[in-house]
Amino acid sequence: MIGRFAWRLLRETDPRLLWKLVHTLGWKGMRAIRSFERRRDRGETFPAFLFLSITNACNLRCQGCWVTQSSPPKHLELETLNRIIEAGKQHGCSFYGILGGEPFLHPRLFDLLRAHPDCYFQVFTNGTLITPETAAALRRLGNVTPLISIEGSESVSDVRRGGARVFARSLEGLQACARERLFTGVACSICKSNLEDLAGEPFARRLVELGVHYLWYYIYRPVGPRPAPELALDRDEVRRLRRHIVALRRRAPLLVVDSYWDHDGKALCPAALGISHHVNPFGDLEPCPIIQFAADNLARADDIAGTIAHSPFLDRFRDAVPRRTRGCIVLEDPAALANLLRETGARDTTGRGTGFAELAALCPCQSHHMPGDEVPEDHWAYRFAKKHWFFGFGAYG
Ligand code: SF4
Numbered sequence: 059m060i061g062r063f064a065w066r067l068l069r070e071t072d073p074r075l076l077w078k079l080v081h082t083l084g085w086k087g088m089r090a091i092r093s094f095e096r097r098r099d100r101g102e103t104f105p106a107f108l109f110l111s112i113t114n115a116c117n118l119r120c121q122g123c124w125v126t127q128s129s130p131p132k133h134l135e136l137e138t139l140n141r142i143i144e145a146g147k148q149h150g151c152s153f154y155g156i157l158g159g160e161p162f163l164h165p166r167l168f169d170l171l172r173a174h175p176d177c178y179f180q181v182f183t184n185g186t187l188i189t190p191e192t193a194a195a196l197r198r199l200g201n202v203t204p205l206i207s208i209e210g211s212e213s214v215s216d217v218r219r220g221g222a223r224v225f226a227r228s229l230e231g232l233q234a235c236a237r238e239r240l241f242t243g244v245a246c247s248i249c250k251s252n253l254e255d256l257a258g259e260p261f262a263r264r265l266v267e268l269g270v271h272y273l274w275y276y277i278y279r280p281v282g283p284r285p286a287p288e289l290a291l292d293r294d295e296v297r298r299l300r301r302h303i304v305a306l307r308r309r310a311p312l313l314v315v316d317s318y319w320d321h322d323g324k325a326l327c328p329a330a331l332g333i334s335h336h337v338n339p340f341g342d343l344e345p346c347p348i349i350q351f352a353a354d355n356l357a358r359a360d361d362i363a364g365t366i367a368h369s370p371f372l373d374r375f376r377d378a379v380p381r382r383t384r385g386c387i388v389l390e391d392p393a394a395l396a397n398l399l400r401e402t403g404a405r406d407t408t409g410r411g412t413g414f415a416e417l418a419a420l421c422p423c424q425s426h427h428m429p430g431d432e433v434p435e436d437h438w439a440y441r442f443a444k445k446h447w448f449f450g451f452g453a454y455g
Contacts, residue, residue, distance in 0.1 A: 059307070059308060059309060059310065059311055059437070060439050062311035063271075063311045063312060063313065065311075066266075066271065066311055066312075067241075067271065070236070070239060070269055070271070071239050071240070071241050071271070072197060072200075072238075072239040072240075074200055075197065075200050075239065075240065075241060076241070078178065078200045078201055079178070079203070079241050082152055082153075082176065082177065082178040082201060083152075083153060083178040083203075086150075086152040086153075086178075087152065087153050087178070087447070088447050089150055089152075090106040090107070090150045090151050090152055090153065091106050091333075091447060093106070093149060093150035094106035094150075094333060097149070098332070102367060103332050103367060103372070103373065103376065104149040104151075104363070104366055104367045105151070105332055105333055105334050105335050105366070106150075106151060106153075106333050106334065107151060107153050107154070107155065107333065107334040108142065108143075108146055108151060108154055108155070108334065108335060108336075108337065109154070109155035109157055109334060109335070109336045109337070109346075109347060110134065110139060110142065110154055110155065110156055110157065110336075110337050111125070111134070111157040111158055111159065111336065111337065111338050111339050111347065112133065112134045112139065112156055112157070112158060112159075112161055112164045112167065112170070112339060113131055113132065113133045113134065113158045113159040113160070113161065113163055113164040113339050114126060114127050114128055114131055114132045114158070114159045114338075114339045114409070115127065115131030115132075115133070115158065115159045115160060115163040115164070116158055116159040116160040116163065116184075117160055117163070117184075117186060117187065117221070118160070118184055118186070118219045118220055118221045118224065119219070119220030119221070119284075120209070120218060120219045120220060121217075121218050121219075121220070121284055121285075121286040121289065122247070122249075122278060122279060122280055122281060122282055122284065122285060122286055122289070123282050123284070124281050124282035124347065124348050124350060124408070125158065125159050125282070126283075126408060126409035126410050127159065128409065131159070131163065132339045132340060133164050133165065133166070133339065134164075134337070134338075134339045134340070134341060134357070135357065136166040136169055136170060136173075138341055138356065138357045139166075139170050140170070140173055140174075141356075141362050142337060142356055142362055143173075143174055143177060144362075145362040145363035145366065147176070147177070148363055149363065149367075151177075152176065152177050152178060153177070153178050153179075153180070154177060154178075154179050154180075155179075155180050155182060155334075156170075156179050156180065156181045156182065157182045157336075157347065158182070158183075158339075159339070160183060160184055160186075160187060161181050161182065161183055162181075162183055162187040162188065162192065163187070167181075168195060168199070171196075171199050171201065171202055172199060174201070175199075175200075175201055177201060178201050178202075178203070179201060179202045179203070180202075180203050180205050180243075181202055181203070181204050181205065182205050182207065182245065183204055183205065183206055183207070183231070184206070184207055184219070184224070184228060185204070185206035185207070185208075185227070185228035185229075185230075185231030185232055186221075186224065186227035186228055186230075186231060187231070188204065188206075188230075188231030188232075188234050188235060189231075189234060190234045190237070190238075192234070193231075193234040193235050193237065193238040193240060194238055196235070196238065196240055197238040197239065197240060202240070203240065203241045203242065203243060204231075204235050204240060204242055204243070205243040205244070205245050205274060206228055206231060206232050206235070206242070206243065206244050206245070207228070207244070207245045207246070207247070208225065208228055208244050208245070208246055208256070209246065209247060209252060210225075210251060210252035210255055210256065211225065211252070211255045212225045212226070214251050214252050214255065215228070217251070218249075218251065218252070229268070232244070232268055232269075232270065233268065233269070235269075236268060236269030236270075241271050241272075242269060242270055242271055242272075243270065243271060243272040243273065243274055243313075243315075244265055244270050244272075244273050244274070245273075245274040245275075245276060246273070246274070246275055246276065247276040247277070247278045247279075248275060248276065248277055248278055248291065248299055249278035249286075249289035249290065249291060250288070250289050250290070250291065250295070251289055253291065253295055253298070253299070257275075257298065257299050257302045258302070259306060259309065259310065262306055262310040262312065262314075263310065265312060266310065266311055266312055270312060271312055271313060272312055272313035272314070272315055273306075273310075273312055273313070273314050273315065274315040274316070275299065275303055275314070275315070275316050276316075276317075277291060277296060277299070277318065277386075277425070277426055278290060278291065279348050279386070279388060279389065280420065280423065281348050281388065281416065281420070282348075282416070283410060283412070283416070285416070285419075285420065287420070287421060287423065290389075290423040290424070291423075291424060292423075292424050293424045293428060293431075295424075296424050296425075296426060296428060297428060297431055297433070300319065300323065300426070300428075300433045301433055303316055304323075304433050304434075304435060304436060304437075307435070307437045307440050308436070308437050318385075318426035319426065319432075319433075319435075319444075320444055320445070321434065321435045321440070321441045321442075321444040321445040322432060322434045322435075323432035323433040323434040323435065324384060324432055325383075325384040325385040325425070325426045325427035325428070326384060327379060327380075327383075327384065327385065327386060327387070328346065329345035329346040329349065329375065329376075329379075330345075330375070330376055330379040330380050330387070331376070331380075332372070332376045334346070335366070335372065337356055338350070338352075338407055340355070340357065340407065340409075341355045341356045341357025341358065341359075342354070342355050342356075342405070342407040343355065343356055343365065343366060343369060343372070344407060345372060345375050348388055349388060349395070350406065350407045350408040350409075350413055351399045351404035351405060351406060351407055351413060352371070352404060352405055352407045353369065353370065353371035353402060353403065353404050353405065354366075354369050354371065354372075370402070371402045371403075371404050374398070374401075374402050375398065375402070378398050379395075379398075382394055383425070383427050384427045385425035385426050385427025386425035386426065386427070388417075388420070388425075389422065389423050389424065389425040390422055390423075390425050390427065391422060392417045392418075392420040392422065393417070393418075395417060396414055396417040396418065399413075399414075399417075400414075
């Protein structure tokens with residue numbers, strides 16, 4: 059599988075972009091993990107990766123989306139974004155996840171990407187706004203991988219995403235990226251309505267035909283103002299997804315990514331580990347995108363690096379959560395999370411003022427932590443990568 063995947067990369071991606079991927083994402087990403095581990099061993103905390111939601115504007119209305127759209131939309135200022143990335147560089151961070159809303163609706167996105175050629179950006183997008191011109195501009199920059207979210211077959215996609223022809227429009231964006239020889243990924247948030255379609259080998263093979271190089275699986279989180287808890291996976295379904303991921307890694311010539319399990323199949327929470335944290339469009343520093351609470355704001359901070367490294371709220375979060383679970387505290391114990399947030403005095407950053415009410419309404423459901431049901435990696439390359447490098451970049455929970 060590794061040989062076929064490597065051959066695909068050589069044949070399908072622009073050599074200049076492939077070098078950027080290997081050097082800036084691969085080599086520098088590995089060094090960022092090493093720096094993170096050395097800091098942690100010295101009792102210091104600064105994440106290896108930062109995820110930046112640069113706007114709350116979006117052209118879709120997805121089930122389970124936690125973002126509050128506003129009119130006019132809120133775009134995080136370029137000056138603040140540049141200061142955050144400069145603070146990250148001081149700590150060896152070279153990889154940044156760019157989220158929204160829909161990042162391509164931020165008017166200064168390309169200025170941001172262009173300003174940091176020494177960094178690598180993963181733009182998490184619904185793909186519907188990627189035109190041939192946009193894809194060509196991404197190719198010229200060379201330091202960007204588009205990660206296009208697909209949430210089901212044609213019919214399921216439109217229901218999940220609250221729009222018409224969403225699947226077809228995302229595919230058009232994806233094909234524009236493939237034509238421009240970009241290193242391109244697809245992300246799927248697996249729930250009851252798309253498990254059958256998306257957690258199967260035929261879907262992965264179709265993505266290979268479409269020129270996709272990596273497939274990132276998430277577990278659906280029933281959060282936000284339209285949580286649709288009936289879509290959440292149960293234990294059998296989470297186990298089935300895990301087994302599918304491990305099996306697919308042996309067979310399909312594309313990278314299969316998750317940010318939930320280590321090489322032994324044990325659960326991990328990137329935010330509880332402190333390996334990644336999130337900044338929302340207002341500059342609030344949150345544990346992760348779906349925990350919309352913060353005590354620090356980077357847009358108003360004079361010392362951004364110091365604010366990130368010395369956040370009493372995040373320190374308390376990283377201390378308390380691992381004592382409760384290796385998995386997702388939001389899914390497993392929203393009441394305990396609410397108590398922790400109250401105890402730390404964290405502010406509700408949902409933009410709806412309903413953060414605590416939403417946590418109170420959330421019934422505990424199955425997360426990726428399944429003690430006694432661990433499914434270890436059985437492909438040497440993934441075992442090595444997860445054990446020594448990272449566990450799939452740790453992006454979104
Ligand atoms: S979504 Fe859950 S598992 Fe993921 S980082 Fe947040 S708290 Fe951790």
